[in-house]
Amino acid sequence: MRGRDDDGAGLGGLLTGEVKVVAAGASVLADALAEQAVPVEPVEWRPPAEDLAGDLAVVMGDRRRAEANAEAVRRVLDARPHLVDVRPASEVLGIERGAFLHAGPPLTWDRASGPMRGALIGAALFEGLADTPEDAERMLRTAPIEPCHHHRAVGPMAGVVSPSMWMFVVEDAESGGTAYCSLNEGLGKVLRYGAYGPEVIERLRWMAGDLGPALRDAVRAHGPVDLRAIMAQALHMGDELHNRNRAATSLFVRELAGDLAEAGGAEALRFAAGNDHFFLNLAMAAGKVSADAARGVPGSSMVVAMARNGTDFGIQVSGTGDRWFTGPAGVPDGLYLGSYGPADANPDIGDSTITETTGVGGFAMAAAPAIVRFIGGEVPDALAATQRMYEITLAEHPAFQVPILDFRGTPVGIDVTKVVRTGLLPVVNTGIAGRVAGTGQVGAGLVSPPAEVFPQAVRALAEEATITP
Secondary structure (H helix, E strand, O other): OOOEOOOOOEOOOOEOOEOOEEEEOOOHHHHHHHHOOOOEEEEOOOOOOHHHHHHHHHHHOOOOHHHHHHHHHHHHHHOOEEEEEEEEHHHHOOOOOOOEEEOOOOOOHHHOOHHHHHHHHHHHHHOOOOOOHHHHHHHHOOOOEEEHHHHOEEOOOOOOEOOOOEEEEEEEOOOOOEEEEEOOOOOOOOHHHOOOOHHHHHHHHHHHHHHHHHHHHHHHHHOOEEHHHHHHHHHHOOOOOOOOOHHHHHHHHHHHHHHHHHOOOHHHHHHHHOOOOOOHHHHHHHHHHHHHOOOOOOOOOEEEEEEEEOOEEEEEEHHHOOOOEEEEOOOOEEEEOOOOOHHHEOOOEEOOOHHHHOOOHHHHHHHOHHHHHHHOOOHHHHHHHHHHHHHHEEEEEEEEEEHHHOOEEEEEEEEHHHHHHHOOOOOEEEEEEEOOOOOOEEEEEEEOOOOOHHHHHHHHHHHHHHHOO
16 A cells, blocks of 8 residues: 555655555454555554534635745744753743742643652752642642643753753754753653652752853853754764653753853853763753744644643644643553562653654664663564654654665654544653652553644644634
8 A cells, every 4th residue: 555645745664665565454454465465554543533524624715824834843843953052041041039930731730640740849859939748739739830841942851940040052043033042951760750858859959059050151252153064963873862862962061061060160061071962952942942032823733832731632633722731641551670660650751742742752762772772672563653743744854864665754843633633642652750849760661642733733623624714
């Protein structure tokens, strides 16, 4: 079964000239082809629900849609994110003492998961707003808590940001937009996984007092750092820029090493060089500024944000403004650390799915076959994951290329109508937080958004198309 859909995107499974059949629905066809030694990739598929068919028809028939999607994805592809500064959150985000930001769609304390509560407690202790976790919890029940995304920011895992934390400042040299992300703490018991012990608070204070200022001085001495160039090269070196950032971190440290040394940042240099995930937060800010450039295109069905808060998984779409479409966050399927298992895992959490939103992370796993040693599965699974994503996206990234796919650009620009029509959900690789506050990381694996968020977006787009002259 070969062909092209009505948007001109070829079927997945084309690898260096080899034809692979994609079989949807009942397994009879796939089984028959496999017996004939024909390469076949079975996919789960079901037709859109009858109550959605009318809305989908309205959206597909919207005369603005093709041009709007072309414009939205063009903005993402043209984005040129650069690291230009490192500054405290109080200065760049305007959050005041006693206020906090968090990952994912909007959330209240009473619905917050264990790791989200743990991270908020740790941030309150770090800010000196409470002396004990119990005092912090009482204060947080009424504290102002908002999503990072509402402030042009992103945060990994719990994503909690407080005024004294330092932020990477990333600008898009093409659109002029700006996005922000906190600094990466490293591995082990860290705030982003909900840990708040004395060692976590001590590290946060060192980051605010030493790491942030050293990075600021180095970046200002160096000048803008081209993150897109680093990301493109890292993909050729085995990273996928979500759960594997070893090459990107090495390239970034190499770029700033001289300026950090001259700024007296030897300890900061050692910290960054010893933390393979240090670049993740930069990749997230680069993704955020790129996706934000595509917001607000009337008629566009392209996703501009995917985010999780440990309770809900939400998406935002270019043509529907700042509205969130949410469903229950799922528990990732993957590998666990030590004696931990699925019973210890919290539902999916974090803003780091901005990487998949902009064509890397799970969408680029074919570039990072070694990732399977961290999240489970086998190398062919990584290749298949990337190949499937071409079916639900609008374009291939000209700068982010996959060597093993003959340097084909990564799939980018999730189209909610394609998700609904194919039944294929975006693939995300992610860390797994312990469900009990203070536990930290318990594993890593794969997860998909809840299927219902995409029909929600289609219905909203249909409503918007209906009232538009």
